[in-house]
Amino acid sequence: MKILLVDDHQILLDGLKFLLQNQSFVKQVHVASTVEHALIQIQSEVPDLIVSDISIPEIGGIAFAQKVKALFPQTKLIFLSMHEEPYRVKEALSTNAEGYVLKKAAHEELLKAVREVAGGGLYFSTEIQKILIQRMRFPEDERILTDREKEVLRLIFEEYSNKEIGEKLHISERTVETHRKNIYQKTKTNTLVGLLKFALENNLV
Amino acid sequence: MKILLVDDHQILLDGLKFLLQNQSFVKQVHVASTVEHALIQIQSEVPDLIVSDISIPEIGGIAFAQKVKALFPQTKLIFLSMHEEPYRVKEALSTNAEGYVLKKAAHEELLKAVREVAGGGLYFSTEIQKILIQRMRFPEDERILTDREKEVLRLIFEEYSNKEIGEKLHISERTVETHRKNIYQKTKTNTLVGLLKFALENNLV
DNA sequence: TGCCAAATACCCGATTCTTGGTATTTACCC
DNA sequence: GGGTAAATACCAAGAATCGGGTATTTGGCA
Incomplete structure (x- = not known):
């Protein structure tokens, strides 16, 4: 089996390569630190x-995965990430990845995932599975911001005032205020700081 | 030489242990994923x-390092971090660490650092050295927030209004406004969003 | 003791944000 | 073609922040 490791931390790459090469079922391990x-x-x-x-x-990594999956659908994909925020998991799974392992896991777990996925199966860390179950039970969390609202949010984040945002988007300041209002309601926040935290946590900016 | 690796990513730990154990000058490698x-x-x-x-x-990691250095001053310390923001470097170096290597470096660089530090020297990645030089040339960047200002900043990020902050700290709203004003000046920001970004980047909240 | 930075406090006009509405026009799906 | 969500736009009052100031008190250090 030929494996490609992708991570911008060269040191992790070197260590993992070492680990994987010692596995009998692995034939080749290549590494890449950039997309x-x-x-x-x-x-x-x-x-x-x-x-x-x-x-x-x-x-x-998400965009990279999408590109790869589009070009080579037969290639299996496992995400190895330090992140376990739901929105990241959601994004990752949208690429049809076969696995998701947390970096905090032991390397044995990664090996297990590799074997499982190579054998045609799927492998997700316990934490990830919990998120999946949670989403199954509470799907209503899904109604997120519209594209326009995200756009406004991004501009808020770029430190523009409502007036400036209106000018940039060629809409009136009133409309910006409406979007802003709706964003607050949807995100259940009511201060700018709360909104910013939400945006950061949900990778909306 | 006995080495202890500390990182919350078990996978990195496993890989690094493997790498270091293959070095002749290393006698023992222990790992720990929690402080x-x-x-x-x-x-x-x-x-x-x-x-x-x-x-x-x-x-x-900083607090951990301080504790260790206080208890065992003879133990050498190398930070292995993905962060290269000046404030982190500054914090890290305040612990009298002997080295700072970025995770994006090749593992050979870590080995070099280990050898250098073990031999009584210091080792800092090129990026880190650049930061050191920059700070040498522009030391005036140092005047950061006072304790009180940091306190106010934290409360701002806990989504309290100026009035509420005044009540919490038993000071008048006017004083809070003054602090806020000074914070903006010192951080060279003039919007709440800019301030939030500054605070996040500088780990003030 | 004398100096200085930090913390405190107040003023106030201008600006911006917040939040309760309502309403029209697009765009897309069934 | 009718329904619906999204995007647009406006009103208006009240809250909050911003950005100029000035000034006193406190605590620590030389």
Whole structure:
């Protein structure tokens, strides 16, 4: 089996490569610390399995995964991430990844995931499974902001006033106020700080 | 040489242990994924060198380092971190650490750092050295917030209004406004959002 | 003791945000 | 073609913040 590891932390990469190479069922392990490098690697030799970080600089692990899955649907994908916020998991799973392992897990868990996924199965850490179950039970959390509202939120985050946002989007300040109002309601926040925290936690900015 | 690795990402820990154990000059490698565990390890057998992450949950790598350095001044310390923000570097160096290596570096760099520090030297990644030089040239960036101002800042981020903050701190709303004004000036921000970003980047909240 | 930074406090006009409405126009789905 | 969500827009009053000030008290250090 040919595996490609993608993570911007070279040190982690080196250590993992070492670990995986010592496994009998692993034939080759390649590594890449940038998305560009990873894509070149993939072009020259398609891996059976990719183990990728989510928070890669620039393009990000999600976009990378989408690209790979689009080009090589047969390639398996496991996310290896330090993040366990629901919104990240949601994003990750939208790429049809076969697995999601937390970095805080022991390396044995990653090996287990690799074996499982290589065998055609799926593997998700306990914490991730809990999130999945939670979402199954409370799907109503899903109604998030509209695109326009997200746009307004982003501009708020870029430190523009309502008036400036209106000018930028070619809408009146009144409309901006309405969007802002709706955003507060949807996010159940009522202060700017609360809103900012929500936005950060939910990766909306 | 006895080395203790501290990081909340078990997978990184496993990989690094593997790497270090293959070095001839390394006798023992212990690992700990929590500060509590690390402290227990240290008590039972004092390591010659500790390689620690900075962003460890709960207590944090800085506080851990301070504790260790206070108890065992002869133990060397290298920070292994994904962070290269000046304020983090500043905090880290306040613990008298002997080294600071970025996680994005190759593992060879860590090995180099370990050898250098074990031999009584210091080792800092190029990026870190750049920050040191920058600070040498522009030391005036140092005047940060006073304790009181930090207190006010924290309450702002707990979503209290100026009036509420005044009540909490038993000072008038006017005084809160003054603090707030001074905070804006010192941080060179003039919107709440900018302030929030500053606070997050500088770990003030 | 004398100096200085920090913390305290107040003034106040201008600006911005908040929050309760209502209403029209688009765009898309069934 | 009718229904619905999204985006647009406006009103208006009250709350809060912003950004100029000035001034006193406190605590620590030289």
